[in-house]
Amino acid sequence: xxxxxxxxxxxxxxxxxxxxxxxxxxxxxxxxxxxxxxxxxxxxxxxxxxxxxxxxxxxxxxxxxxxxxxxxxxxxxxxxxxxxxxxxxxxxxxxxxxxxxxxxx
Numbered sequence: 045x046x047x048x049x050x051x052x053x054x055x056x057x058x059x060x061x062x063x064x065x066x067x068x069x070x071x072x073x074x075x076x077x078x079x080x081x082x083x084x085x086x087x088x089x090x091x092x093x094x095x096x097x098x099x100x101x102x103x104x105x106x107x108x109x110x111x112x113x114x115x116x117x118x119x120x121x122x123x124x125x126x127x128x129x130x131x132x133x134x135x136x137x138x139x140x141x142x143x144x145x146x147x148x149x
Contacts (some may be wrong), residue, residue: 066102078104081133088129091115098122100144101129102137 065084078099079087086104090097098110098121110119121129124144131141 067104083132083136085129085132088121088125089118091118098125100125101132102141 067080098107
């Protein structure tokens with residue numbers, strides 16, 4: 045019984061990744077893997093081998109001026125992208141999401 049529970053736990057963790065959403069669709073098509081939320085949107089902060097950056101949770105596009113010079117330093121993300129990330133994590137895309145650009149992100 046204990047072995048079965050361990051197997052099921054591993055199975056759920058392994059296969060609970062999103063299978064739809066903008067992040068899932070984008071990362072399937074690109075070579076640079078980005079982190080997705082459990083709802084299929086882009087994680088607000090993305091860290092790679094040499095840097096971290098804030099991205100638009102809906103598109104994955106980098107916010108201007110947020111790239112750091114180390115993957116150990118987290119960027120400061122703008123209030124617009126922070127609000128979008130919070131909103132899509134709780135209720136998904138809706139008509140009340142703010143419109144962000146790379147400058148006000």
